[in-house]
Amino acid sequence: MDTPMRSGRDRLRYTISFELILMAFLVPVGAIYFDKGVHEIGALGLVLSLKAMALNLVYNWVFDRVDARAGRISSDRSVIGRLLHATGFELTLLVTSLPIYMWWLQLGLIEAIATDLTVTTFVVFYTYAFTLGYDRLFPVRVVA
Template identity: 60%
Template sequence: MSAKVVLRSGKDRLRYAVSFEFLLMVILVPAGAIFFDKPITEIGVLGIILAVKAMILNLAYNRIFDHFDTKAGRVSSQRSQVGRILHAVGFELMLLISSIPLYAWWLQITLLDAFLTDIVVTTFIVGYTYFFTLGYDKAFPLPMPSEFEEI
């Protein structure tokens, strides 16, 4: 026997990704414009590019992470504290590696400055990811299956 596990739908994953990126941009674009002394539109376009890249990676990453939850017999909204931390850190590491060249080119800064910029942004986003996902899981919980089926 194995427990029946409920996964988030594609529509739910899309809602998560879009709402995650929208709120993040509302926070980071004005801060980036002030920090780099650039027009908000210039930082906004960079933000949109990074957000689209992150959403695509987010959909794939969460699907893979949910697969591991399923193998462990749990639903994603019931993830442990350690599981949530691993989820957030792993995703941000993947984004860090893929974003450094874009930061350097777009902002006309060195790779080292791009790395340091991304470290600051990533550090913020790791905490943001944890709290956003926790809030999302509370706002849109998945039901705990009560049925067991034989395989």
């Protein structure tokens, strides 16, 4: 028996809603913290968001495939599975976002790492909560 997985359309809904809600939180805070206009931080957020969405689609597909091969349904992930999922994704984002922060905000390496780690820490908790809520609203259905 094949373990059911999320459809491409479902993954797209997840990704877009995840990013829109995240941007609604982070853009105003970033504009205040860096004393920049909302449009400038919003543009940075858009660049980071588009990058994250592309990574999100690939990362979640791979993670779901690993779950399916182990006979697990992705929306029934354990707490440990969810923590591994969220942390792994954020580490991938951290590595790919550092150069963007440095260039866009004219930050040194240490400042960029601090900024990235602050955002990443928030996003790890957000990812856990968002994905748990999403799985409750849109569970993967087993078709008999």
